[in-house]
Amino acid sequence: MEKVIIIGGGGHAKVLIDCIESENKFEIISVLDDNPDLHEILNYKVLRRTELKSQNNVKIILGIGNNITRKKIAEESAADYITAVHPSAIISKYAKIGKGTVIFAGAVVNAGAVVGDHCIINTGAIIEHDCIIEDFVHISPNVALSGGVRICSGTHVGIGANVIQNITIGSNVTIGSGAVVIADIPDNCTAVGIPAKPIKSH
């Protein structure tokens, strides 16, 4: 079995560990986290980067929920990233999934959808046909994206949000939990509500 190291030891890493164990394709050999107070996660010892012995032929996955931190680490280190897909997720054979991306239990990615690198498609999220999910996006649990939606890079779609067909949500956007998006959302803002409207720029 191929060996993998998880970088990041927070809540998202717990679900990722469970996903990788369920998939049974990779052996998790270490979890790395720079927080000196973090010593164990589930059944794994957490190591600092300096404590890791040099490893050959090891693959990496980022267990970090925050899009900005995940992007920073991915851009700092050229590694051989795996893609983790929970066995209960349904991925169309006509969909494309990028490297470093994780797809959790019960998620559905339908035909013609393209998911970029280092994305999180969280538990029970639905990515309908022909959606484009750019790199470093997080689609939270129970989000439903209708057909032909584009989510630009670094955006976080909050838990339970719904997006109607053919909408574009810009880059580095946060969509609030439970929002219903019925019009395009510009870059660099937070949008909430039904219908979703920008409430702040950042």
Ligand SMILES: CC(=O)SCCNC(=O)CCNC(=O)[C@H](O)C(C)(C)COP(=O)(O)OP(=O)(O)OC[C@H]1O[C@@H](n2cnc3c(N)ncnc32)[C@H](O)[C@@H]1OP(=O)(O)O
């Ligand atoms: C497995 C996992 O855990 S995955 C992670 C899942 N978590 C999420 O999806 C969280 C998504 N985050 C949210 O919904 C947050 O509330 C955010 C990002 C939209 C806003 O957070 P902040 O930027 O801190 O804004 P803040 O809490 O100050 O709220 C600003 C205003 O928006 C309102 N607001 C905040 N969130 C929402 C929302 N989801 N829907 C409607 N209104 C909202 C607030 O009531 C407040 O209104 P007011 O100014 O009239 O008082």
